[in-house]
Amino acid sequence: MPATTTLFRAARPVFQSSATRATFSRTTGFRANFSQAGRRFQSTTAGEAAQQQQSWFKRMWDSPVGLKTVHFWAPVMKWALVLAGIGDFARPAEKLSLTQNAALTATGLIWTRWCFVITPQNYLLAAVNFFLGCVGVVQVSRIALWHRSQKNLPAPASEVENAVKS
Template sequence: MSTVLRAARPAFRARTFFRPNTAARNGVRFQSTATDSAAAESWGKRFWNSEKGPKTVHFWAPMMKWALVLAGISDFARPAESLSLTQNAALTTTGIIWTRWCLIITPKNYFLAAVNFFLGCVGIVQCTRIGLYHQEQKKLAAAGASEGLKTEAVKSV
């Protein structure tokens, strides 16, 4: 049994996290590390070099998608009769699906999740406006049809 343990021991010690601290052995008490230099960097430099910084699609995709959100918000001023239900339903679905996806992927992109969440919210508001408009038109058509029947009855008498 002891021979098996002795044979496994050198391979076990070969891992870097089990090696003794060479800096402590050499008399060096403190040493600068990568985390110390990262803390000394400015916020702007860290943002510029990050995996979600402006040099990547993880930054520019949400920035461009904010244009869809702003266009949807500007459509709040338009009458509901001129809005497209299929377009707004597609924007709503896209926003909801991609919000969930942004929270699953690695690296998590909270900026993209936020823009998709707001895109879904804008789409829900617009679809609600369109639905209410169509309900109102059906009520007016039904009231007009019943009014038309009353006028036909009066004319026939």
Template structure:
């Protein structure tokens, strides 16, 4: 019994290793990615696929999260564009700083992962660009109000770290009570 299980494990692991090292080719040389489901059809007589069929069957196609996540994320870009009409004193520095940072980080990540998702990288690039634009607007507004760039940066740093300091202060109070 144990020798059969061990043999099956060895056979399955070898097959898995072959799939891992050559994911789109079988030893016979047939392409697995767009294989036809019809019995007995050869690759030379297969009909070329239309754009819609290729999009549907693609590893980043219409039926996957790799397509729908970027489509939904464009809402953030539209919200950022609508914030361009707001005055700079009404904008949140922490929110726009977070949008700028996540846009930059996820743009790079989308180009590293497999399958490479250029649509998601594009939307993240625009999220980061809008965040950087809004942070620049906030900085320029604060500089015009305070009169110097140093004071504006000091105020922005205080605002960005003020929330964290308040959380730490509350946590210290809770610890002192217990």
């Protein structure tokens, strides 16, 4: 006998019991959930209407990612790292730290993904981490291009003379 036939035969007594039939009858169960699907509802309920009348500040204060939580202030402070990275665009690439910028890149990319996994989802934190990752990618690219250009340059005259003497 195929495995599916055995599975259906084993499950049949469960669905034939009186308790199960009562659960999936017309008044309850699946049909009750889908019977209201075609009805129109008001656009807002009383609770939503009251919430819309609240001020922006009150909604932000009471929000799970609002002004009184670390979910708001951590991304706000992290923008300083993004601005510092943008400020480093003017610095020469030889003065930039590869390990520091690689760490900022990894941090930005990893935490951007993590912001969509955690609860509550924090889009402000995701945005700052995305831009931190972008700034890090630009800086690491600049450093890598500078290192590549240094390998292709001819050696200075003093190094050539020392190599010839030895």
